[in-house]
Amino acid sequence: MTSTPPAILSVGRALPPNFVDQETLIAALSAFWGARHFNIERLADLHRAARVGGRHLALPLTEYPALDSFQKTNDAFIRVGSELGAAAVSEALSRAGVTPREVDHLYFVTVTGVSTPSLDAKLVNRLGISPAVKRTPIFGLGCMAGAAGLARASDALRAFPGEVAVLVSVELCSLTLQREDTSIANVIATGLFGDGAAAVVLQGGERAPAPGHAPRVLATRSVFYPDTEWVMGWDVGDSGFKVVLSAKVPEVIQANVGGDVDRFLAANGLARGDVRHFIAHTGGPKVLEAFRRALDLPEAALARSFRSLQEVGNLSSASVLFVLGDLLDSGEARPGDLGLLAAMGPGFSAELVLLRW
Template sequence: MTRIAAVHGVVAPHRHAQREITDMVARACLPAGADRRALDRLHRGARVNTRHTLLPLDRYGEFDDFGKVNDVFIAGAVELGAEAVAGALREAGLSPRDVDLLVFTSVTGIAAPSVDARLAGRLGMRPDVKRLPVFGLGCVAGAAGLARVHDYLLGRPHDVAVLLSVELCSLTLQRADASPANLIATALFGDGAAAVVACGARRQPAAGSAPTVVASRSRLYPDTERLLGWDVTASGFRVVLDPAVPELVRKNLAEDVDAFLADQGLGRQDVTAWVCHAGGPRILDAVAEALDLPGCALDVSRRSLAEVGNLSSASVLHVLRDTLASGSGRPPSGTPGLLLAMGPGFCTELVLLRW
């Protein structure tokens, strides 16, 4: 089975209280003199206390076209990505030259050569390292990326693979856009990255007790393409966010989770930790209600949301890191855990872990 040797999360350099970001969004997105009470209510209701941004807040009024913003994305993604991968390899007791596959995912910018190509030489990876850049999976990509790394390592059990997620959500800010979807996005999303080092069954991690990936399942819901995603415009990525998303989760998640666990001879009562993407308070509430979870089951996810916001694809990996680092609160060795995330499509990805 695939072993998770290390998970390392980083955040962007500038930390702000939610109120500071709310004030910046009011200046950038609302007409002069507009009533901002709805904006204030949305930002308070997000249950986010602090977030990190790549740039100081006063710089978000500088950009007037997508190309300039995307150049900032590339530079920022390379810096944060290098920090995340180097940290994860160090924790795993491995070197960059040990890496056989580097998977990179982001949905907040694009690059060719891809960010993984720009990182390989900088970090000192071998010239024959395999690379796979992934775009478009959005918030689900942390879970889906881990699942696809597992698929790869099943066929190459001697290999080491690294999954890197970098999301610079602040760069997608749409100025002069007071739509509900844009204002909700400005209430939730933050900037950060995470890297996972995974080893095939015959390439054991150097130290420590590592959880394993047992199985995964993907679920794509028909006729839901306009529930979540981006419209790509001249001004960049304009968010698509339908308020029906939590209800879709309530209607479908329990059946999908139960069927997946049953195929592994398990039920919900066997799961000792729920590693859930911190998508927002309404998403977390919908997950808890759909699965009839005890009140504390998603505490790590809710704490991550409060401290750094929704980091898109990096979010579930930060929650995984925090779950593994929780000391006495860490799940008992040998018990099952479920990592799950949702994203554009609309889709879910389920990954069964064993601690």
């Protein structure tokens, strides 16, 4: 007898209140980097090409000049990240009708700050989560960590089908700004990445049916591309996290993702045409276009991801969860619909999650 797959009950999202439109950010960075003889016209072109309308920042824009050390930026990450993570988890639990004491597993993902104990420990104390909770903090998976965390949480619930898991992603990308780095990769990053947090509540298949029609995690797959560490990541130095971002990211995606998805679907007796909803990480216009071309999708298939990119930017691991939350809120998915959630990140790697409503 086949067991009932884990269900996604809800998604909670939280954004810091400091929204700044893209033109204001272009002006602020131009004023700073212009004094260092950087090509300001090039900066503006790269930022506008990101197709981001504006972003929410961890701090008011006026407070960033004072962040002149890794310790100061990381302290801000811990303080603001704890607040946003708590807000996202609280919203997700409320939507799911689950109390903090019912949470059996807590997965925490980030790539924009570090602490020991990790932020999930602070959330246990802050929200009154059960002291028996099994905590799994994950650092280093970058933009794909939202999808990977969802997969790992669902894996745990297959082993413990009567339990509840919460995944929380906190990414404060603006705090990783390297002000002395005028490389093209860093300039692109300053025009693309935003700040935010997302949380997902899942339950095992043996628990009472979820209210409404919750999507279930049918299957997951991880794909690692050997010898591609150079494609994306951080160089960690005295000033913190310096972005590594190859221009070949879209090329790697377009060359590989189509076959990876086809093999994943075929292993589950499916083909691309069976999937109605594509929930893609908002890596940037070129990344989304490469994903779309790799799967030969119509432009409308990724409209939700492009809209999220325009509204809040790339939130690293939280992005794909924001897109998932938007789909759940829309009510567009119908019973029996299939969805594919996908994200790519450092390794270089891909994470695929197959959903059925």
